Amino acid sequence: MRFHISTTSRLPIYQQLAQQIREAIARGELLPEACLPSVRQMSQDLVVNPNTVARAYTELEREGLLVSRPGRGIYVAQPRNDLTPAARDRRLIEKMNPWLTEAVHLGYAADEVLRLVAERVREFQWQNEKVA
Amino acid sequence: MRFHISTTSRLPIYQQLAQQIREAIARGELLPEACLPSVRQMSQDLVVNPNTVARAYTELEREGLLVSRPGRGIYVAQPRNDLTPAARDRRLIEKMNPWLTEAVHLGYAADEVLRLVAERVREFQWQNEKVA
Amino acid sequence: MRFHISTTSRLPIYQQLAQQIREAIARGELLPEACLPSVRQMSQDLVVNPNTVARAYTELEREGLLVSRPGRGIYVAQPRNDLTPAARDRRLIEKMNPWLTEAVHLGYAADEVLRLVAERVREFQWQNEKVA
Amino acid sequence: MRFHISTTSRLPIYQQLAQQIREAIARGELLPEACLPSVRQMSQDLVVNPNTVARAYTELEREGLLVSRPGRGIYVAQPRNDLTPAARDRRLIEKMNPWLTEAVHLGYAADEVLRLVAERVREFQWQNEKVA
DNA sequence: GTGGTCTAGACCACA
DNA sequence: GTGGTCTAGACCACC
Numbered sequence: 001m002r003f004h005i006s007t008t009s010r011l012p013i014y015q016q017l018a019q020q021i022r023e024a025i026a027r028g029e030l031l032p033e034a035c036l037p038s039v040r041q042m043s044q045d046l047v048v049n050p051n052t053v054a055r056a057y058t059e060l061e062r063e064g065l066l067v068s069r070p071g072r073g074i075y076v077a078q079p080r081n082d083l084t085p086a087a088r089d090r091r092l093i094e095k096m097n098p099w100l101t102e103a104v105h106l107g108y109a110a111d112e113v114l115r116l117v118a119e120r121v122r123e124f125q126w127q128n129e130k131v132a
Numbered sequence: 133m134r135f136h137i138s139t140t141s142r143l144p145i146y147q148q149l150a151q152q153i154r155e156a157i158a159r160g161e162l163l164p165e166a167c168l169p170s171v172r173q174m175s176q177d178l179v180v181n182p183n184t185v186a187r188a189y190t191e192l193e194r195e196g197l198l199v200s201r202p203g204r205g206i207y208v209a210q211p212r213n214d215l216t217p218a219a220r221d222r223r224l225i226e227k228m229n230p231w232l233t234e235a236v237h238l239g240y241a242a243d244e245v246l247r248l249v250a251e252r253v254r255e256f257q258w259q260n261e262k263v264a
Numbered sequence: 265m266r267f268h269i270s271t272t273s274r275l276p277i278y279q280q281l282a283q284q285i286r287e288a289i290a291r292g293e294l295l296p297e298a299c300l301p302s303v304r305q306m307s308q309d310l311v312v313n314p315n316t317v318a319r320a321y322t323e324l325e326r327e328g329l330l331v332s333r334p335g336r337g338i339y340v341a342q343p344r345n346d347l348t349p350a351a352r353d354r355r356l357i358e359k360m361n362p363w364l365t366e367a368v369h370l371g372y373a374a375d376e377v378l379r380l381v382a383e384r385v386r387e388f389q390w391q392n393e394k395v396a
Numbered sequence: 397m398r399f400h401i402s403t404t405s406r407l408p409i410y411q412q413l414a415q416q417i418r419e420a421i422a423r424g425e426l427l428p429e430a431c432l433p434s435v436r437q438m439s440q441d442l443v444v445n446p447n448t449v450a451r452a453y454t455e456l457e458r459e460g461l462l463v464s465r466p467g468r469g470i471y472v473a474q475p476r477n478d479l480t481p482a483a484r485d486r487r488l489i490e491k492m493n494p495w496l497t498e499a500v501h502l503g504y505a506a507d508e509v510l511r512l513v514a515e516r517v518r519e520f521q522w523q524n525e526k527v528a
Numbered sequence: 529g530t531g532g533t534c535t536a537g538a539c540c541a542c543a
Numbered sequence: 544g545t546g547g548t549c550t551a552g553a554c555c556a557c558c
Contacts, residue, residue, distance in 0.1 A: 023233050025237070081239070092234065098155075102154075105154065106224060120232060
């Protein structure tokens, strides 16, 4: 797994890293129980402050995506299944509003949005099976 | 139209307000040429500093969602359509990506995501026509 | 790069500064990825409130001329190219019209105006290539 | 001569009116010594506050485009010729900077700008003869 | 009355 | 150190 940060992006560095790790996990490139590079190692690779890497890891741990085992390293967590289907839906729908709103403002027609989502979903090499 | 802000949210107040206005416009609850509450009025309603409200309004004006008419008030503008198709897609995808990642983590299958979006799109009173 | 503000001008301070930065960028004196003075530094140089400088920077960031990187500084971005040709023309004509009117009032003939513009264009270190 | 104001524009009403009068004069639709509608008449036609019309007239009088003859009305002034060629050029060039800067940011190539200016000049039905 | 600008000074997030 | 947010309160332009 190689990550890289863009010093020209306006996004905070720790968030760039966090989002890349999230997507790597989502894509299945980082499997559960995989071990991530140490804070020190990663900070050297990316040429950033160790604090910045630590912050990204902390954020992901708080989200339940990573688990740190003190003295041994930081690992990809098992996928959580503690949400009821209704709670899952609620959570996802809630976060849909801002970008759907953006779509309206950008002048997208309804079917264009659906087309774009479908396209992106394909590119994501979606691996989840339908659970219901 | 009623708005409300959460002081416990990590999102800045002016952005909370801006996003609520964006959604109200996207939903068609605030139609073009509708007049918004004055800065002073809104700041009283929300119990925040008038500057904070002004900032939200200014932000939305820069985005082309509102137009301010000094001495008269601030009004809802027409949706923008001055971006190239590629730039439009780029913007939307950027905002959609983190959400898709989230969907994967929640265990959603591809067709479930599409179903959810389609459903939500229907709930919006989508007024845009396909431009192309 | 030296900037200066006129307290006697009717133009707001933050706009005076913004316009000077715009012109410096347009002339090629400030190249992409160049770092601008910090808000605090600039506010000392100009003897104005830091908020006023921040406002100029924010305005230019919204226009896509600058990118701010929290904790790191504020930098010159690449010129925007996300507008449709029609929207581009509309914007430019809108700003050009009052100037053309002025030229007529000053008694300029059509070819004199063209000559004057051509001259000035040459003085700019025009870096854009024709896109179409 | 018919004028009209857009209540949907963000430009102050008195400036909309002033600019329309300027352009009408520039185009030769309003000739020197032509008499403009009274403040009261104009304010009724446009359905705006008389103060607003008065302000537009005052602005144009200050610029030397109109002369008011108390008790008789307000008239288009004779074109001024009191500037030396150098002063004329200086004045016009000074006001060229902002929109030329905009052109750079919008990504225009040098010859595109010249083309656009030439086009607009033609549409203006330019009536001035070369003076030099 | 409306919005727009400016100042002073505080606190937070990021590196 | 950097930029980002928020407040309080002043003054101006526009209608």
